[in-house]
Amino acid sequence: MHYPRLLMLFALLALAGCGEIWNSPYPGSDRLKSILYTSFSERPKHLDPAQSYTSDEAEFTAQIYEPPLQYHYLKRPYELIPATTQEVPRAKLYDAQGRLLPADAPVARVAWSEYDIHIRPGILYQPHPAFARNAKGEPRYLALGEADIRDKYEIADFSETGTRELLAEDYVYEIKRLAHPRFVSPIFGLMSEYIVGLKELAEQLQKDDKEVLAAHEKQYGKPDRGFPWLDLRKYELSGVKVVDSHTYRVRVKGKYPQFIYWLAMPFFAPIPWEADRFYAQRGMNEGRNLTLDWFPVGTGPYMLTENNPNARMVLERNPNFRGEPYPGEGEPGDAAAGLLVDAGKPGPFVERIVFSREKEGIPYWNKFLQGYYDNSGISSDNFDQAVRIDIEGEAALSQQMEERGISLKTSVGTSTFYLAFNYLDPVVGSLSERAKKLRQAVSIAIDWEEFISIFANGRGIPGMGPLPPGIFGYRDGAQGVNAVVYDWVDGKPKRKPIEAAKRLLGEAGFPDGRDQKTGQPLVLYLDTVARGPGDKARLDWYRRQFAKLNIQLEIRATDWNRFQEKIRAGNTQLFFLGWNADYPDPENFMFLLNGAQSRAKTQGENAANYANPVYDRLFEQMKNMDNGSERQAIIDQMVKIAREDAPWVWGYHPKDYALSHAWMKNGKPNNMARNGMKFLRVDTALREKRRAQWNQPLVWPMVLIAVFLVLGSLPAWAGYRRRERMAARAGGAAASQTAVRSG
């Protein structure tokens, strides 16, 4: 009799979920709004352009700040184009007497280069209280007392905002900030070598800052960080001048063509003095995090309106942004891929970008599959679910992904991962023939094709030298093959047989992996950062590669700090390291093998401490040249020398795999720039439809569990009732009555 009612209840509960999504992590009021949903795993350490350097941070800073230049969104190889400038500046070369030289003047004659950077007029900053003015036209919030700040914890707590036009002096101000002792900019060391006067400015600022802080501490006690303000406008920077309100000039020592690439990085973004002044008021930092490092101020397409790096960060469209037209041309195939549909339309297309923090891979991946993230990378754990490798070795989407309309975009990163030999080590180091042959033998023995297949799910291409594809100087095909390690067979590189490696090892004095003088087995030591049992398979694989040559590989696992310390001290033999390009120029990779950059000797970036005088001489020649056949010829020579010397086993260049949903438009991987969010577009109607389709709640399992629990508790209830009614022992009731009567 009760069954029909029960069934009806089931049906009602099951229907209750229809049409309504229960598992959405976003407010219902945001449905159909032009919002891009993405995630971040590490909280950004810095959002101040003088300090921020990592690609994670660039996800935010690149949308907010506008350095003078940027990379073309679609074109490859990467091409610099104006961001806020009227054109890409060209260097004017001068000799020591100050005479203008032709553009092709020999590097040796160039004493300095000058860049005149013309800013486009009419560019406005985002609304910010630092620009707010009162009725008299005076700054509203630049002379606040502690009492004024007491109830302020967010930028939104300041009721008034303002804006002003971007001026050349803002760019100059930021360049001076690179020398400020309180910011410790990571590129100060490098830039002080090039920008005229920057080193001297840093010395002056250090001295003055110390005095200002000491005076303040004496009078009021220890100041909070960032306070008091040091007005950088008053300081002279001899190499950087404001020419007029929209032009500034940078003088660089010698010829340094890579300088314009730095002009596309946030280090050179404009900072208005008002913002610096605003945040440097007493009490802004202490306990409030009201700093430029927390609440950036820029002219870019987006502004940071919510900064809660524990949970989420929100970028909203900058209402003062001028609008930037979507590019009208790209590389071949872009039109067919639908990447030119929005050509000429002004971006940004998305009103808001919500970054949610996801520290763990499983929830992140599942939320992407549910449609709550618009794009995703692929971790090793999810690779098999997302991608299948066809018989030709090409990556394609799995059926599940295809059914959901997800698309896959791959690109080879401008980065390299390698095994380095420490040149200071007596066994594997030095330019001696013995050591060189030992390194070459190891280079052949380590099968990177297998490594990529097993440990990187095929996401990478074996390295043939220091340069990755996409960088000028890289050669593809037969021309680019590393003849020390590979043979060119049937139009493809083929790793040399292990016998070739054994022969080289024998010639190096270690026949069959034993020292021919002592007869002792050859033992090599690999320093590595091991994080746990998960690394065992990888470390065993390394051992097996060396065992092919009967070389015993001892793994010296350590933590990251000790590992770095050993490399700095040159106390390693073999170690793995990687490099991500700062800019798409061969100098940014070739300098990793420059002797003058030795990590152990000069704390430079040449961690292998490799030093070959011929290579170094060619590097000095190549680094300041413009791209062309002459430069290519020198690069070819350098690559040949490096391959012969084999200071690295040329590991592999990782491939980036990115997934995006069908409603995401205009996405194209860009390994050099992160400021492309202004061109992303979202088909919100399609997204809403798919989310509703994929996330219908299933209520009946919960009802079933509840029913099971109720049914399961019935015997317990019955048992309880039975016990309640039960006498202490059989016949007990009668016996007690008898006892009462007799008493």
Add this chain to the structure above:
Amino acid sequence: MLAYIIRRVFYAIPILIGVNLLTFALFFVVNTPEDIARMQLGVKRVTPEAIDKWKAERGYDKPLLLNQRMDGLRAVTETIFFEKSARLFVFDFGNADDGRSIGHEIATRMWPSLALALPVFLVGLLVNVTIALLMAFFRATYLDFWGVVLCVAMMSISGLFYIIGGQYLISKLWNLVPISGYAGGLDGFKFLALPVAVGVIGGVGSGARWYRTFFLEEMGKDYVRTARAKGLTENMVMFRHVLKNAMIPILTGVVVVIPTLFMGSLISESFFGIPGLGSYTIDAIQSQDFAIVRAMVFMGSVLYIAGLLLTDISYTLVDPRIRLE
């Protein structure tokens, strides 16, 4: 009792100094100030000058424990240990190594931690006590036997399994609640339902089994037999006598954790994206931020001591024979 509390507060000071010293020693055995600086500045293009500047800016350029360049008291006060530790005793946590205020972080992250930990604690306690009472009630029956077997099985399973399994089943397969995320106010309910359920279920095995032993111990005592002999129902015996008397050992384990609920859950917060103090601590350990680690260990110690004190006070409330002197 007031004198007792004051005495205990004074006892806490050397304990806190000791904990602080131990944290300091353990941290700096593994990390040097240079390591911390490099971790903050990254590995690319970091010059020794930049390292020195960073250290000087944050006071890491001083000796660790003893400044031999200084005389008298300054030999102790002009050290990293003193400068970083002394202010903790007035709950001034200063700034993290990345420059951000720790006090501000604690104040904002405490609430999400509590929003998760408090329901898990209260609901968990209720569920565990109920199940334990049931098992004790049906002692030596199949229900008790299989209940204990289930408890042992549940406590043998890793907490991570409950989290991942719960996310897969409830959020991914049945689409009932979000997999992860957090919102304040009433909106937080849909985000907290799953982590609370997972927290409660994950703790049932050990909790119920533990409380069951207390109940069984009490049920074997003479006063219970007397109560039954008086003709009280089993219901009355269990709730009026057994439960009340078993509360003393239960309180020992329960009250001590109440203050530490503020500290949050390390794993659950990470997996469910709850921006609490647990995930803050994990982040700090990963990024080698000594300032945060030190502050969180100090906070944990203070709260634990407060918990122990509360436990002592709670004894007097449930057992009139106990007096704090």
